[in-house]
Amino acid sequence: MTLTYAIGSTNNVEATDVVVGPLEDAARNANLTDYESVYRRSIEDPQGFWAEAAQALHWFEPFHTVLDESNAPFYKWFVGGKTNMAYNALDRHVQTWRKNKVALIWESEDGIVRTYTYWQLYRDVNKFANVLKSLGVRKGDRVAIYTGRCPEQAIAMLACARIGAVHTVVYGGLSTEALRSRIEDAHAKVLVVADGSLLNGKIVKLKEIADQAVDHAPSIETCVVIKRTGHDVDIRNGRDYWWHELMSLPIASARCESEPLDAEDPFFIIYTSGSTGKPKGVVHTLGGYMVDVYTTLKYVLDFKEEDTLFCTSDAGWIVGHSIVLYGPLMHGITTLMYEGAPAYPYPDRWWHLIERHGVTLMFTAPTGVRGLMRYGDAWPKRRDLSTLRLLACAGEPLNPEAWRWFYEVIGQRRCPVIDNWWQTETSRPMISNFASLPMKPGSCAFPVPGVALDIVDEQGQSVPPGVEGALVITRPWPSMLRTIYGDDQRYIDQYWSRYPGKYLTGDAAKRDADGYMWIIGRTDDVIKVSGYRLGTAEVESALVSHPAVAEAAVIGLPHPVRGNAIHAFVLLRAGYSPSEELANELKAHVGKVMGPIAKPETISFPPTLPKTRSGKIMRRVLRAQALGEPLGDLSTMEG
Template sequence: MPETYEIGLGNYDTETRKSAESDFVSFWGKQAESLHWFSKWNNVLDWDPPFAKWFVGGKINASYNALDVHQEKRASKPAILWEGENGESRTLTYRDLWVQVQKLANALKSLGVEKEDRVTIYLPMVPELPIAMLACSRIGATHTVVFSGFSASSIRDRIDDSKSKIVITADGGYRRGNIVKLKDVVDEAIKDFDFVKNVIVLERTKNQITINQKDKLWKDLMNNASENCEAEPLDSLHPLYILYTSGTTGKPKGVLHGTGGYLTHLHSTFKWAFDIKDSDVFFCTADIGWVTGHSYVVYAPLLHGATEVMYEGAPDFPDASRMWDVIQKYKVSIFYTTPTALRMFMKFGDDIPNSFDLSSIRLLGTVGEPINPEVWKWYYRVIGKEKCPIIDTWWQTETGGMMISPLPGLETIPLKPGSGTNPVPGVFISVVDEKGDDVPANTKGYLVIKKPWPGMLLTLWGDDEKYKNVYWSKYKNCYYPGDYAIKDEDGYFWLLGRADDVLKVAGHRIGTAELESCIVSHEDVAESAVCGIPDEVKGEVIISFVVLKENCSKPSTELKKELIAKIRNDIGAIATPKEIYFVSKLPKTRSGKIMRRLLKAIASNDKIGDVSTLEDGAAVTEVQNAFEELQKSMKK
């Protein structure tokens, strides 16, 4: 039986779940009333599987709900406390944001941007990024944010697919003390795109750039723009943004999100999960180039009039104390980060975070991948000082917002390290077998969502057929997110990794997350990543790459024996890796996720593909060298 932690914020609201379960459509209609609508909807849900239309006929605007609604009571309240990697800082109030957004919205209009035109935003983590998103949403333009680590070819694909009229970028951005030359990348990406009418350039680093005929300087446009721009009443189904998911093969998929349903989902889940109060300082470490940044850095906090910290650079630059320094400096009360980042912080030991005053924190959260139980316990003990609930959230780019999470703002339930607990109210999730039948408790299976939810994607941009095939073809009228999971006897969900990452060894299915958590639970291990390689007898054999904590001094042969014994004891002999390799680092994206597809590609001798989001290329070289050693040893 997993350990449970009886800790919460004293909230007990059984009525919310009861009403959601009895009539989920009316339930979401009631939640939507918390937002400002220019005119109310005629129908809460029009469900024509697999297409859902939420709040049909309603008129709403995301920018208005994020800014205008706060001007009477919160105009002088800080909205964004921005910290640059180079030590710069800025504070923008809700009035500051409101004025800047209106000016940029007018600037976009002056360049011919109209309702439903697309605007690509390729900016570093500076306040001008949310300002650009909110300016687009104010006038009904559809924004498509591209992560500032992507290469010219990746940006080119996205701009071409969306046919963006405008690109907003900067001369550069800071990353680990270096300047990333964003404007140069954009110049290369759009050099023969006639449909791109203008490029708006923000001055951030003052590095030398080429000013082309299409280029307009941000400061010039803003100096000439009016401060007044009324928010456009938009249909609830109006396309708010396209966010491209980078697939391992083929071109990225353009996930299209609407407005009314998406905002309703975010407003509700942010309140339930974070128990947000007017006095809170919220800090989500996600880059806005990913969906967590869209949903829980830009839209959800601003919908609630929250104060949040926005940080520009790498989480461990100039050293491993940076995040704790930021939390201490701004008295952060809610901290939301990735398990990968936590494993990195664990590697450096407890002394660093213990040397900072983290007493302002009252709630912790994780996002991006399943959290290993041992990492959860470290987070709870060292960062939360055994007094803070941890919300372990599961959701995707496609779902728009949280789908599984503890909800301290709604209810207090026992927490189990490594489990996301229950679906949010109004969301119906099951674990099923290949035929789509619910499996018994504690049985591995496939995660499915059985009913529509407000934050769900409208479709894939320009490709309804692909939307049907990718998400709705495996199980009739059920959304299949591609995840492997277990539901325990208490109804708690445990995510075991992507279904296509499930290892099949001698007919047995082993989730990568389950095996990695077992390895990380060893006292000397900081991080682990596993993958499978083809084997004539077993179908697949497992190899594991392991990063040790800095203070570990045990010989590798002894550690390998201990890890193998632990795996055999905790999971079973079938999960024993063919080989364990100790490396100093794993290949990760700049947002902190382990790039497991690189491990699989290296292990399969396939092409590595686009690595423009990779944080440190030396990690790939180290893993490649380790795998080459493995191949040599297997031939002997």
């Protein structure tokens, strides 16, 4: 397909008309060069497709059934197989020339760099696995991890995987109540916690937060404390032990055999917040997660042996599990973990990391792209970004203007932008562009091989191209969530009851005439104005396309005539100031881009927007504040 690059044109080109690429070098060398045939095979013969994919990894005992659908929606994958994630992420490689290849690079916010080869990481994981055993942790026990981004976070996760303990990683910096509720819900036995971590030049006092949480979490028997910042913390005799002291004892042998685990054994619990009520403990099992993440990332991120991957997420989120840790290590590449904030001490920190460590793949969130775009082009242009070959983004729709900046300024028009859509519940990208395909800015393109999806109306019937509807997954996939921890009925009610036999994603989407997918936003983020359905993401994208706007969030509020009216909250770029004149200009701009029906009723200019700590705008909080309603679960909101 020829390049019809039109972003930045003065011709008011619609986003769906903009096609970029494919980029010749990336397409020629891609792992997935024939998307259509691979995807078709995965849909026509899913059992054969996944059985073949599983052979790339190590099994202590082979599976006898690829998919057991007898108790839907409690599907089982690779039934009868026994395997181990730590073995596939480490042992496989230390038996080859990769033994002394760098597996993990860690850089702290204050510039400390630590590296681990596959052999060194393997030994430390074995040692901590033996430490956990000495503390009474057995297969199936839950271990909570609350550390900030540090090497010990990865080591603790892999050590749990090695012995069959179930880890639940909590974002370092969530509140005392958020940590307590997750520990309590999971009935965690051990807490791995850092004394603190650095963020924007300040110490986040993790141990202090953890002490308050554990005081009200009686399931915790032991806390293992990592000395990261070295500030004074309270060490309670009989409960708290220093990581470095335990790792120096004879109990911490560097030999620990991987436990052969059943493919359907619980692997980890990861919490995601709902609009009301307590957070949901999403349960993922071992075999399906392992095979699916390995296979999907080979296609989506186009892993090569020589790659160094920099993913900006934290393991408190699913992206950190799959992209920072398990995905790259299963593939035997190098993963870079960064502790701190993207703009500290200067707005080129990420770009400096890429230059310093020769990063080839970058994975981040749209909020990160938009946030750094606010500082202009000069900061990234100070750095050598020539090692980059692929850029990836997920979390929210990547609006076309941010896409353009990512592609032109960071990727220098050399790197495919792999926009992809997924969820905590799916554990890996479900819709994505690929290095061998043309890109449409703002679209996440096509279903990943192995994913059968549809867009349906309120009656569950497929809608034609150009019509918005509910995005559903029509078949089970290996890395799917198995349940909500301790609440099977909530799992059924939330995901499988609206359209029987179909998984409800909770997102609205549409296909264009070329088959490209466009995520509109959460179905509760669709505003109906005078009978017209308007996605918040579309209105926000229109606002952000104005040169004054860095970021925007819109909500719908009741209106006596139109049913709902659009209210916008706008963060401005440097050099612009709030004014009534600018608000009117932005309203007119949205009307020009989307039509008069989409013009906001009001525009305000707050200093910040409420976001989760993974960077997603919490529109429901804005709506609740405006209506004077309860704010719901705030455990994942930024402090």
